[in-house]
Amino acid sequence: MTTADLRDTDGPAAPSGKAPVVELRGAGKSYGNIRALHGVDLAVRPGEVTCVLGDNGAGKSTLIKIISGLHQHTEGAFLVDGEPVRFSTPREALDRGIATVYQDLATVPLMPVWRNFFLGSEMTKGPWPVRRLDIARMKKTADDELRNMGIVLDDLEQPIGTLSGGQRQCVAIARAVYFGARVLILDEPTAALGVKQSGVVLKYIAAARDRGLGVIFITHNPHHAYMVGDHFNVLRLGTLELSAARDKVSLEELTNHMAGGAELAALRHELAQTGGVDIEELPEAGDLQASTAATPEGKS
Numbered sequence: 001m002t003t004a005d006l007r008d009t010d011g012p013a014a015p016s017g018k019a020p021v022v023e024l025r026g027a028g029k030s031y032g033n034i035r036a037l038h039g040v041d042l043a044v045r046p047g048e049v050t051c052v053l054g055d056n057g058a059g060k061s062t063l064i065k066i067i068s069g070l071h072q073h074t075e076g077a078f079l080v081d082g083e084p085v086r087f088s089t090p091r092e093a094l095d096r097g098i099a100t101v102y103q104d105l106a107t108v109p110l111m112p113v114w115r116n117f118f119l120g121s122e123m124t125k126g127p128w129p130v131r132r133l134d135i136a137r138m139k140k141t142a143d144d145e146l147r148n149m150g151i152v153l154d155d156l157e158q159p160i161g162t163l164s165g166g167q168r169q170c171v172a173i174a175r176a177v178y179f180g181a182r183v184l185i186l187d188e189p190t191a192a193l194g195v196k197q198s199g200v201v202l203k204y205i206a207a208a209r210d211r212g213l214g215v216i217f218i219t220h221n222p223h224h225a226y227m228v229g230d231h232f233n234v235l236r237l238g239t240l241e242l243s244a245a246r247d248k249v250s251l252e253e254l255t256n257h258m259a260g261g262a263e264l265a266a267l268r269h270e271l272a273q274t275g276g277v278d279i280e281e282l283p284e285a286g287d288l289q290a291s292t293a294a295t296p297e298g299k300s
């Protein structure tokens with residue numbers, strides 16, 4: 001799969017100019033006297049993928065916790081459809097169409113796929129005293145919805161725990177789409193996945209975008225972000241280091257921001273100042289391994 005594959009199909013190439021569904025203006029969050037997030041501006045528009053990148057502890061989870069209703073911002077403003085909001089529970093965010101797919105998916109591993117698809121929102125039939133689960137309709141709907149998203153599973157009766165991590169992410173994405181999400185937040189959906197499965201998840205991120213959802217895609221991986229992203233936000237120590245539309249930033253620049261290019265150069269410089277370390281003479285990682293292996297007193 002190439003970088004262009006998921007982008008140049010039919011998704012909008014440039015920001016659509018549509019009004020943002022979700023917006024942060026100078027938003028921040030302090031936990032006591034720890035300032036986890038500060039002065040963040042972010043806009044999530046329908047039919048676009050907004051990527052949030054950053055190293056460990058950069059504030060990515062804090063950012064999405066504010067939007068998904070788990071935490072409240074302590075500075076700035078948070079708007080949904082242009083109206084300032086302050087959610088006190090994830091349920092309130094969900095009622096406004098903001099759905100979050102967490103890495104540790106809230107599924108029941110031993111229950112069938114279709115049961116998990118409807119978990120907590122089961123379809124029923126019959127009048128009140130004899131109301132029961134409408135199993136046939138749930139199975140049919142889950143099957144249709146998964147197919148609509150291009151997800152083909154052999155058997156919806158199989159326990160969801162038997163699916164691969166990537167497939168489970170896909171079911172969670174299809175579920176959010178079916179239950180009417182307008183904004184879909186994905187917290188590192190590809191972090192634990194191999195190359196192929198990551199590709200599959202990226203495909204469904206693109207499918208959700210093409211259905212008009214605003215997607216917030218949290219990731220460590222600039223390559224994954226660049227395959228589907230329309231806008232890129234790089235967090236560093238709680239503030240936005242970069243916020244750029246796709247046509248304003250290249251994959252190289254994005255990778256450089258993520259790798260902390262400036263920081264590495266500074267470290268090299270610092271090492272050069274330290275007496276006794278000649279960085280030009282430092283062996284490459286490969287050489288180092290070879291010489292360790294050759295050392296007679298090295299444990300085997």
Ligand SMILES: Nc1ncnc2c1ncn2[C@@H]1O[C@H](COP(=O)(O)OP(=O)(O)OP(=O)(O)O)[C@@H](O)[C@H]1O
Nearest residue numbers: 031034035036054055056057058059060061062063
């Ligand atoms: N509940 C909390 N109480 C105090 N400090 C917190 C809390 N949650 C996060 N922090 C701090 O806020 C900062 C940002 O954390 P956050 O979890 O948002 O980072 P992250 O970008 O999601 O990192 P990772 O990639 O490791 O998931 C960190 O310094 C963290 O220690």
Ligand SMILES: [Mg+2]
Nearest residue numbers: 057060061062
């Ligand atoms: Mg996190």
